[in-house]
Amino acid sequence: MPFIGVRDDRPVLPLEVADDGFVWCPSCGEKMKVREGEKVARHFYHAPDDSECGGESAAHVEMKHIAAQKLLERYPDAEVTIESSMVDGQRRADIRVLFAEPDSQFGRGIAVEVQRHHRQKSVRAVTEDYLSAGSSVLWLSEVDYDGTHPGYDDVTLTDPVPVWPYAVPQLIEEQSRPGEAGDWSVQVSERELAPFVENGQMGQRTLGAFAESAGTGQADVTAPGWSLERTISLALTPESKTVQDLTAEIFRNLIAEFEQEKDVIQTVEDYRESTESSDRNCYVNEWFAGGPRDPCTIELIVTPAGEPVELSVEKRRTDNALSVSVEEGIVDVFTDLVATVCTELAFVSALEPQNPDGTDIWSHEFAQRGRPVNCTITRTHGEWVELSLHRCKSEYQPVETISVRVLPADIEMLLELCARVRLHVDTGAE
Incomplete structure (x- = not known):
């Protein structure tokens, strides 16, 4: 017997509908009327009576109301409603948790689906739709409830499938030439994401709890229709430290990948062979041009x-340069600098500085015989990141400063430059 209908795009109970009124079935979309008897609770029924749709069962309604109450307790500042649209009117969630502001992990809200006997909806297709629309997904089944119908009295809420991994920026350039913006993507596995996920959301049991085919007991998470190893793109809250840390780690992994590329390794070996034969230093550099x-x-x-000796930044057009002496630890500092710059560049269009002059987001001080040099990365109002070296004033020498703009199109060159720096130092140490 159906106990929930839809009227004026909202769920209604049988007690809200007059004897001669009607509602629409949330399951099949057909018209339903209301009735009751001496031994039968007031309920909806399909008109005509020969409809094959049974509507929602009393057990399903009960499960949804218990879950809604528990969700209100967990998210007291959110709007929790039953049978509400989460995907532009195309997907109606059993329960909708809607946040006033997008959450750094769960996006615009949580679509909660209550499955009874694992038969109502395709978990894979529904999950994909909700995540694509910026909403996380929570699947509940009878095993999550205490008691059995009609005695359900509580539910244990598992962690939602979070939408936030889809907030990771696209990172690997697809065949674009230096100086041109490329389309960036990255394949990220659950194992790679796990260390960065708060509260263990990626351990969400329900990804494999509802079988898509009988007898397996697990969903095939490697099938083309659903996979955690899929392309993900910038969608949410790049201000989140979790997202930024994950992105920086991905860039460090990409640097390591460049270190394994045959062309990069061969370039380094050829250059080292040439410099060693003439007993001269290696000048590991990259030329950045084009853009503003x-x-x-x-x-x-x-x-x-x-052995690393000196780091320098030079503007060719103005012949302005600043160099600092460095030691072996420069490799780690330079790697951190490149990963931070690339992370900032990945988010540059979505982040705003905290003040009109820009915001320093990374810094390192090089000790230079009483005149330290500060290296900083600054978030700006433009589509770039500013990298600066600043040598403090001494009694006899003025302040020295050089600042250069680094653009999103520079990401690949920065990663390769860092890989070559690391290879030159490591190869020499051997």
Whole structure:
């Protein structure tokens, strides 16, 4: 017997409908009327009576109301409603949890689906729709409830399938030339995401709890229709430290991948062989040009023995340069600098500085015989990140400063430059 109908795009109970009124069935969309008897509770029925749709069972209604009450307790500031649309009117969730502001992990809200006997909906297709629309998904089944119908009295809420992994920026360039913006994507597995996920959301039991085919007991999460190893793109809250940390770690992994590329390794070996034969230093650099900036070079000088000596930034057009002496630890500092710059560039269109002058988001001080040099990365109002070296004033020498703009199109070159720096130092150490 159906106990919930839809009228004026909202769920209604049989007690809300007059004897001669009607509602629409949330399951099949057909018209339903209301009736009751001496031994039968007031309920809806399909007109005509020969409809094969049974509507919602009393057990399903009961399960939804218990879950809604528990969700209100967990998310007291959210709007919790039953039978409400989450995907532009195309998907009606059993329960909708809607946040006033998008959450850094769960997006615009949580679509909650209550499954009874695992038969009502395709878990894979429904989950995909909700996540694509920016909403997380929580699947509940009878095993999550205490008691059995009609004695359900509580439910244990598992963690939703979070939408936030889809907030990771696209990172791997697809065949774009230096100086051009590319389409970036990255394949991220559940194992790679897990260390960055708060409260263990990626351990969500329900991804494999509802079988898509009989007898397996698990959903095939590697099938084309659903996979955690899928392309994900920037969608939500890049201000989230969790998302930023994950993105920086992905860039560090990409640097390591460049270190394994045959062309990069061969380039380093050929250059080292040439410099060693002439007993001269290696100048590991990259030339950045094009876009709204002065062309510039970032360079690290490494001895034939693989010892880092000097880091410099030079503007070719103005012949303005600043160099600092460095030691072996520069490799880790430079890797951190590149990962931070690339992370910021991935988010640059979605982030705003905290003040009109920009915001320093990373810094490192090089000790230079009483005149330290500060290296900083600054978030700006433009579509770029500013990298600066600033040497403090001394009694006899003025302040020295050089700032260069780094653009999203520079990401691949920065990653390869960092890989070559690491290879030059590591190869020399061997």
